Amino acid sequence: MQNDILVYGSYGFTGNLTVDEFQRRGLSVTLAGRNEDKLKQQSEKTGLPYLVFELNTPELTTIIISPFKTVLNCAGPFRYTSLRLAKACVNSSINYLNVTGEFAVIEQLSLLDKKAQQNGCVVLPGAGFDVAPSDCLIAFAQNKFPGARTIRLCLSLGGRPSRGTMRTSLSQFKEGGVIRSRGLLTPVRIAHKSYKIDFRDKVRTCVSIPWGDISSAFYSTQIPNIEVYMAMPNRFARLAKLAGLFHGIVKRKPFSSFLASWVERQPEGPSLSEREKGGSRIYVTVNDITSRKSFLLKTPEAYTLTAQIAADAAIRVTADTVKPGFHTPSTAFGMNYIMKFKGVERHELVRGKRNRL
Ligand SMILES: NC(=O)c1ccc[n+]([C@@H]2O[C@H](COP(=O)([O-])OP(=O)(O)OC[C@H]3O[C@@H](n4cnc5c(N)ncnc54)[C@H](OP(=O)(O)O)[C@@H]3O)[C@@H](O)[C@H]2O)c1
Incomplete structure (x- = not known):
């Protein structure tokens, strides 16, 4: 599973904590976002590889994200980042997770259910303290x-x-x-x-x-x-x-x-x-x-728990333990997951x- 996961928005407050949590678990991930300086700094600190790209990049699917099994999006507000990245993932059969608590984003992503099932990947918003x-x-x-x-x-x-x-x-x-x-x-x-x-x-x-x-x-x-x-x-x-x-x-x-x-x-x-x-x-x-x-x-505490859940959920999804399609955390992992x-x-x-x- 080493380097199967791309973390977008990795240098934000939540992204940083989540990357630390992956490393605490001994897993290498790829850092990503739109600010090269911040990514370079984070890469020097963590020793992890990085990719710089904006979400309106035309080659989003074909070139940039295609080597990965899972994309974890920590770049919010998610209303500006989620749908484009999630669609690119689903079109390329890549799992997509985020840590949103925005109901409108969850609504948008629920509409990708059928396509995700057809393409054999998982769409899972809310993989943090919310929700x-x-x-x-x-x-x-x-x-x-x-x-x-x-x-x-x-x-x-x-x-x-x-x-x-x-x-x-x-x-x-x-x-x-x-x-x-x-x-x-x-x-x-x-x-x-x-x-x-x-x-x-x-x-x-x-x-x-x-x-x-x-x-x-x-x-x-x-x-x-x-x-x-x-x-x-x-x-x-x-x-x-x-x-x-x-x-x-x-x-x-x-x-x-x-x-x-x-x-x-x-x-x-x-x-x-x-x-x-x-x-x-x-x-x-x-x-x-x-x-x-x-x-x-x-x-x-909410941010500590968010980083733990986001990393754990991305690892579980990458290990193909979840049925393809749109999920909430409890439909993906069961009601006792949080325990x-x-x-x-x-x-x-x-x-x-x-x-x-
Ligand atoms: N589920 C939960 O419990 C939970 C917990 C924590 C946070 N969150 C949510 O996660 C989001 C991030 O919170 P945070 O505290 O980590 O904020 P933050 O420190 O401001 O980090 C935001 C990250 O998102 C990136 N970003 C924002 N807009 C972008 C865009 N349009 N395109 C590309 N990258 C973009 C930022 O990159 P730039 O610096 O380049 O703009 C940065 O890397 C918020 O929406 C927050 O509500 C949810």
Whole structure:
């Protein structure tokens, strides 16, 4: 499997951590992206080969990516990078993975299912903290409650987002909120609802966000109603509500330019010590008309876990262990996949108590 995997966007914050994780596992990968200087630097540091190319290069399939079995895309926002690279991969029977949490990207990639099946390759978005842990937890919750019709997912990141994540969230924010209702993606106001959720270490305010699970969880479970919430400090929750109410104004310049330039001044991502100390919690409730069940997943810090999942998923797919076609993490590897990562704990929540599962 040495050098069967190409990592595009390898010198970004997440790409870098993922390349480190491949090396920790003793595997050589090929670095790639559009900035030669950054690739050269990364190649000198890691001793790995690299390829420089833009995604609008005409020879993308025939020459550049054809020697590889798998392409792992870490270059986001994925709305600008994913479809072109994924199509090139599928046309050349190469597996394609990314670490997106953007629901619109997951939707686009689901349309490549048939072609991927015909060409014998795998398309797997969401191979990171978004959406692998929540996707596995939701599949597990459905297994425990097969009649569930509604999913409410609440994420507590427990640490600082990277600059790339903020950039991506900002580009999604401009488009407003979305939930899945009766099987359909349905626009709503940004932060249209909020809840106080007891994550069992702390009660946190969670505000609705348009996240990848409104697509991935639907493809994993066919449950028709899905809402996703993010825990945030009360003052940010209030700001998010205001931004939702005045979305028409807030998404326009100069406000959006001010936010974009603020994002570019933020640190690249959480430091090593922040990542070592951090941890995330994912709370999911599934219900039908009369009853409900709730589950909690505790995980290591989101960016550390993303790098581990992305590398692990790419290795598994490259080893031909997954049936060709479009997948979510739980359809590719099963609902218990997330439990193989160190530091992950799963609990069923029963009237204020926790039962470890
Ligand atoms: N699934 C998860 O849990 C998870 C976890 C971490 C990150 N993410 C997502 O991953 C993405 C990257 O995050 P990050 O923190 O690594 O950001 P980052 O440090 O800003 O890195 C972004 C990388 O993408 C490349 N890139 C961006 N736009 C490109 C384009 N149009 N064409 C070619 N390359 C492009 C950048 O290259 P240049 O420097 O040349 O622009 C850079 O290598 C974000 O969308 C983030 O939301 C998801």
